[in-house]
Amino acid sequence: MSTLTTPVRTPGAARGRRKPKLGWNLLGLLVFVTAGFPVYWMLNTAFKPAKDAIDPDPSVLPTGLTLSNFNRALDIADFWGPVGRSLMVSLAVVLIGMAVGMLAALAISRFAFRGRKIVIVGILAVQMVPLVAMIIPVFLLLNDLGQYDRLTGLIITYLTFILPFTVWTLRGFIVNIPKELEEAAMVDGCSRTGAFIRVVFPLLAPGMVATSVYGFIQAWNEYLYALMLLSQKNQTATVWLGNFTTKHGTEYAPMMAGSTMMAVPIVVLFLLVQRKMAAGLTAGAVKG
Numbered sequence: 001m002s003t004l005t006t007p008v009r010t011p012g013a014a015r016g017r018r019k020p021k022l023g024w025n026l027l028g029l030l031v032f033v034t035a036g037f038p039v040y041w042m043l044n045t046a047f048k049p050a051k052d053a054i055d056p057d058p059s060v061l062p063t064g065l066t067l068s069n070f071n072r073a074l075d076i077a078d079f080w081g082p083v084g085r086s087l088m089v090s091l092a093v094v095l096i097g098m099a100v101g102m103l104a105a106l107a108i109s110r111f112a113f114r115g116r117k118i119v120i121v122g123i124l125a126v127q128m129v130p131l132v133a134m135i136i137p138v139f140l141l142l143n144d145l146g147q148y149d150r151l152t153g154l155i156i157t158y159l160t161f162i163l164p165f166t167v168w169t170l171r172g173f174i175v176n177i178p179k180e181l182e183e184a185a186m187v188d189g190c191s192r193t194g195a196f197i198r199v200v201f202p203l204l205a206p207g208m209v210a211t212s213v214y215g216f217i218q219a220w221n222e223y224l225y226a227l228m229l230l231s232q233k234n235q236t237a238t239v240w241l242g243n244f245t246t247k248h249g250t251e252y253a254p255m256m257a258g259s260t261m262m263a264v265p266i267v268v269l270f271l272l273v274q275r276k277m278a279a280g281l282t283a284g285a286v287k288g
Contacts, residue, residue, distance in 0.1 A: 069257035101166030173207030
């Protein structure tokens with residue numbers, strides 16, 4: 001008669017397993033501190049007195065709290081106008097990019113046509129081109145089309161680099177949705193369009209949310225084209241921050257206050273869609 005023996009776990013083995021976890025935890029903490037410190041410093045500078053912001057020996061911990069920097073940021077130049085224009089441009093880019101990008105991604109993922117691989121390679125190639133290399137061609141083209149110093153021209157420009165990103169990202173999500181689900185729906189009487197709306201679209205929704213958020217952030221934070229293609233009366237929020245740098249110097253505390261106010265829409269958007277965004281990122285990471 002054989003007896004079963006349970007393995008004895010020694011304290012040394014348990015400590016050996018804890019060491020790798022401790023190392024990964026320390027690495028994660030280091031990454032968090034590295035990524036979060038600039039945000040903390042922005043908030044710290046935004047709420048400290050202006051004279052403390054230019055102190056050659058600044059304090060890491062808050063020395064005093066004041067809202068005067070926010071009042072100064074709102075008084076130095078029009079704030080709500082640039083923010084409204086940035087919001088309008090970002091939303092338009094996301095809506096148009098998602099509508100066109102979803103159809104393009106669906107065509108690339110579900111249909112075989114001549115030149116399909118060339119289209120995919122072209123999408124990747126467009127994303128590799130530095131944005132600064134296209135400033136002069138874009139400026140000349142918009143000037144010929146009468147779209148210079150117009151928000152519609154800026155929207156078209158943003159679509160040139162956000163749309164390829166959208167197509168490529170949504171393609172990854174659609175590929176991970178089994179074709180058999182659509183085929184089963186079509187066998188049950190759905191048309192191809194009906195199968196997409198009832199079966200594919202609900203599964204694609206988290207990926208669309210994640211892609212939309214990243215596209216919105218790209219359009220909201222873009223600075224170079226907004227500076228070159230718009231005059232001061234049509235400037236966006238990122239260009240508005242340049243008003244704090246004058247010939248007399250830079251007002252760092254009000255600038256950080258303005259940056260904090262600019263970050264609020266992004267934070268609110270992320271908090272509203274964080275669950276969908278997490279689900280979308282997880283879905284895009286799994287190959288079905």
